Amino acid sequence: EAQVTQNPRYLITVTGKKLTVTCSQNMNHEYMSWYRQDPGLGLRQIYYSMNVEVTDKGDVPEGYKVSRKEKRNFPLILESPSPNQTSLYFCASSLNFGTGRFYEQYFGPGTRLTVT
Amino acid sequence: GQSLEQPSEVTAVEGAIVQINCTYQTSGFYGLSWYQQHDGGAPTFLSYNALDGLEETGRFSSFLSRSDSYGYLLLQELQMKDSASYFCAVRDRAAGNKLTFGGGTRVLVKP
Numbered sequence: 354e355a356q357v358t359q360n361p362r363y364l365i366t367v368t369g370k371k372l373t374v375t376c377s378q379n380m381n382h383e384y385m386s387w388y389r390q391d392p393g394l395g396l397r398q399i400y401y402s403m404n405v406e407v408t409d410k411g412d413v414p415e416g417y418k419v420s421r422k423e424k425r426n427f428p429l430i431l432e433s434p435s436p437n438q439t440s441l442y443f444c445a446s447s448l449n450f451g452t453g454r455f456y457e458q459y460f461g462p463g464t465r466l467t468v469t
Numbered sequence: 470g471q472s473l474e475q476p477s478e479v480t481a482v483e484g485a486i487v488q489i490n491c492t493y494q495t496s497g498f499y500g501l502s503w504y505q506q507h508d509g510g511a512p513t514f515l516s517y518n519a520l521d522g523l524e525e526t527g528r529f530s531s532f533l534s535r536s537d538s539y540g541y542l543l544l545q546e547l548q549m550k551d552s553a554s555y556f557c558a559v560r561d562r563a564a565g566n567k568l569t570f571g572g573g574t575r576v577l578v579k580p
Binding site: 386393398403445455456457460461 | 500502504510511512513514517556558560565566567568569570571572573
């Protein structure tokens, strides 16, 4: 089954304790992206990756890191989480822009993060 | 930069038709897409318009007017399961390969 998986689905942590949210897709997609979703603010892009070893900032990258060492995986790293990073996080993937299927993003189930 | 505007909420009864408008401002437009998200779920892709006109997929249709920087999603024969949030999204040349989403329109379908 074609899918994007994220782990963990729920996480409660404390300020300053480094954490990683994993994302993996099995569709051989080049493009992967992280979003955060907050009430009233919609989906905001954090980072995206056009392919292995190619990453770039989205609209809200501060406080986050990413890496793309393998095509299927795109982990999101919070080196020193703060309460304002409490949010619902989604990973997504798609074929690259040149294919015309770029806009068909497949989303993971989401990770609800609470930082106290 | 980019900005998208869509209504925050729409209420309608089963069987009705709902139109969700999306106006955008970008410095170089590529295309407009629509996603559906049920409460507690992940967004799912509905449609994409790169050219002017109407794209129909079953009960849902999406329209784009590039000259007016405007698009809409049309939900026909509304069903209770259509109660969800709907987001428009754009990519523009100045933003590279970023995708920007609108704030979402919550559609509530009543019996």
